[in-house]
Every structure is written in structure tokens, then in C-alpha cells.
Amino acid sequence: MKVCTSNKNGAKRIMAAKRYFDRAYEVQNKRETRALYEDWAEVYDQELEEKQYAQPGRCAEVLREMLPDGxxxxxxxxxxxxxxxxxxxxxxxxxVEGCDYSPEMLEKAKLSKAYDALFETDLNEPPMDAVDESYDAVTAVGAFSFAHVDPDALEEMIRVLKPGGPLIIGINEKYHDEGRVSAKLESLEAQGKLEVIKKEKGAHLPGADVDGWVIAARKAA
Ligand SMILES: C[S@@+](CC[C@H](N)C(=O)[O-])C[C@H]1O[C@@H](n2cnc3c(N)ncnc32)[C@H](O)[C@@H]1O
Structure with missing residues (x-):
């Protein structure tokens, strides 16, 4: 009887998680995106690990090539x-420090013990509470997507990055192909603010058959 109940709950959780993943590509505005992560926070890690989320590892590896200093x-x-x-x-x-606009996601980030500090901020409403040129590197993994972080937020990421510092972006293929992140990067390059060093297509969420790009740039020295 107990086993039956647990299976039923497990199945419910997996069904809900599937809906979250689908919703991530369907959200239309900030209200919907925040509501998605409020609900998803509880089972996000489980679902992404099941789908063999590859971008965090790919991005960290590229950063390590550009910035070996631990x-x-x-x-x-x-x-x-x-x-x-x-x-x-x-x-x-x-x-490593982190920021996000979802209190529910940040609560889980705190439990992960991966961060020295965490703060809440909406990256589409600059400025964030961080000093100019204070970070050696900035990573944005899964940040840019439909109704998520807008490519204009790249300006703010560059502001807090030290001259010459790497900026690593992990992005799903669908949003990459929409072209706004590449267009913004090209515009920043044309202004002499950064240089794109590398673009690599590969796995994003292989368990869901989704590819993605890792884009590595360096702020102008
Ligand atoms: C796909 S998750 C990626 C999380 C993590 N970097 C990872 O790779 O698992 C996207 C995250 O972006 C956050 N987010 C979306 N729009 C945002 C915004 N405008 N400002 C700050 N965070 C935002 C969401 O709350 C969510 O935690």
C-alpha cells in the first residue's frame, strides 16, 4: 500500500516536472516566468539531472580554459x-557568488552551498547591487531565453566585470537561433566593449534532445 502511494506521488511529480520544462519555452512575460520558477524550484534539480543538463559543465570547462585561477x-x-x-x-x-530574481530558486541555491554570497535582482532592471569591475568572470547559464533575461542585460554584466575578464554564456538552441543575443554581442563588439572568443554548439539537455551553445567573450582590457 505504501509503495503504491509513493509511486503515485512520484508519477505526479514527474508529470508536473514535464509541464514545467514545456512551460519554460512558452512563457510570455515576467509574471509567467516568475510563476514558473516559483513552482519549479522544488523539482528543478531532479528534472534537469534526469535530462542530463550539460550546459553548466560545458560553461565551467570553457571558463577554466580562459581563467585557470581557482x-x-x-x-x-x-x-x-x-x-x-x-x-x-x-x-x-x-x-562563486550568485544572483537571481526568484526567491524560491535562490532558497535552493543557498542550500546547494555552492555560493559565497547570493542576492536577489531582476537583471532586466539595472543596476544590480554590485560594484563596477568587481568580478574576475561572469557566467550566465540558461539565463537568456524567451521572457527570461533580456540580451540588453549584457551591458550590466560587462559593467561588473573586470577589464579583460571572461563572460561565459550557455544558451539553448531555440533562443540562440532567434538571434538577439548574437546581435547584442555583435553590437558590443562593434563598440569595442568586448570580443567574442569562442562559440561552440553542443549538448544542452540531451535527455530532452535539446542542443545549445556556449559563447565565450572577453571584456575589453
Ligand atoms: C533555466 S534557469 C537557469 C538556472 C541556472 N543558471 C542553471 O543553469 O540551472 C533560469 C533562471 O533565470 C532566472 N531569471 C529569469 N529571468 C530573470 C531576470 N530577469 N532576472 C534575474 N533572474 C532571472 C530564473 O529565476 C531562473 O532561476
């Missing part, structure tokens, strides 16, 4: 529950 101070924007911060820790970075 003592570097890193800001992980739209950190969510901390999967991206955990990957950075696993790649040897000792000082």
Missing part, C-alpha cells in the same frame, strides 16, 4: 537553484 571571484547570474554554481565549484573555483 581563486577568481565569479558572479553566476540567473543562478537558479545552483546547478551552474555547483559546476563551477566542481571545476575548482572557490569563490
Amino acid at each position: 581563486e577568481a571571484r565569479i558572479l553566476d547570474v540567473a543562478c537558479g537553484t545552483g546547478l551552474s554554481g555547483r559546476a563551477l565549484r566542481a571545476h575548482g573555483y572557490a569563490h
Whole structure:
């Protein structure tokens, strides 16, 4: 009888999680996106781990190639529950901070113990509470997507990054192909604010057959 109940709950959880994943590509505005993460926070890690979420590891690996210093101070924007911060820790970075606008996701990030500090901020409403040129690197994994972080927020990420510091973006293929992140990066390059160093297509969520891009840029020195 007990086993039956637990199976039923497990099945319910998986069905709900499937709806969250589908909803992530369907949200239309801030209200819907915040509501999605409020609900999703509880089972986000479980679902993404089941779908073999690859972007946090891919992004941390590219950062490691560009910035081998494990003592570097890193800001992980739209950190969510901390999967991206955990990957950075696993790649040897000792000082990772995170920010996100979802209190529910931030609560999970706190429990992950991957971050030295966490703060709540809406990246589409700058400025965030961070000092100019204070981070050695910025990562944005799964941040840019439909009705999520707008590509204009790249300006704010550059503001808090030290000159010459790497900016690593992990982005799903659908949103990448929509073109707004690439267009913003091209415009920032044309203004001499950064240089795109590398763009690599690969796995995003292989368990759901979704590919994605890792884009690595460096702020102008
Ligand atoms: C797909 S999750 C990625 C989380 C984490 N980086 C990861 O790789 O698992 C997207 C995150 O972006 C956050 N987010 C979306 N729009 C945001 C905004 N405008 N400002 C701050 N955070 C935002 C959501 O709350 C959510 O935690």
C-alpha cells in the first residue's frame, strides 16, 4: 500500500516536472516566468539531472580554459537553484557568488552551498547591487531565453566585470537561433566593449534532445 502511494506521488511529480520544462519555452512575460520558477524550484534539480543538463559543465570547462585561477571571484547570474554554481565549484573555483530574481530558486541555491554570497535582482532592471569591475568572470547559464533575461542585460554584466575578464554564456538552441543575443554581442563588439572568443554548439539537455551553445567573450582590457 505504501509503495503504491509513493509511486503515485512520484508519477505526479514527474508529470508536473514535464509541464514545467514545456512551460519554460512558452512563457510570455515576467509574471509567467516568475510563476514558473516559483513552482519549479522544488523539482528543478531532479528534472534537469534526469535530462542530463550539460550546459553548466560545458560553461565551467570553457571558463577554466580562459581563467585557470581557482581563486577568481565569479558572479553566476540567473543562478537558479545552483546547478551552474555547483559546476563551477566542481571545476575548482572557490569563490562563486550568485544572483537571481526568484526567491524560491535562490532558497535552493543557498542550500546547494555552492555560493559565497547570493542576492536577489531582476537583471532586466539595472543596476544590480554590485560594484563596477568587481568580478574576475561572469557566467550566465540558461539565463537568456524567451521572457527570461533580456540580451540588453549584457551591458550590466560587462559593467561588473573586470577589464579583460571572461563572460561565459550557455544558451539553448531555440533562443540562440532567434538571434538577439548574437546581435547584442555583435553590437558590443562593434563598440569595442568586448570580443567574442569562442562559440561552440553542443549538448544542452540531451535527455530532452535539446542542443545549445556556449559563447565565450572577453571584456575589453
Ligand atoms: C533555466 S534557469 C537557469 C538556472 C541556472 N543558471 C542553471 O543553469 O540551472 C533560469 C533562471 O533565470 C532566472 N531569471 C529569469 N529571468 C530573470 C531576470 N530577469 N532576472 C534575474 N533572474 C532571472 C530564473 O529565476 C531562473 O532561476
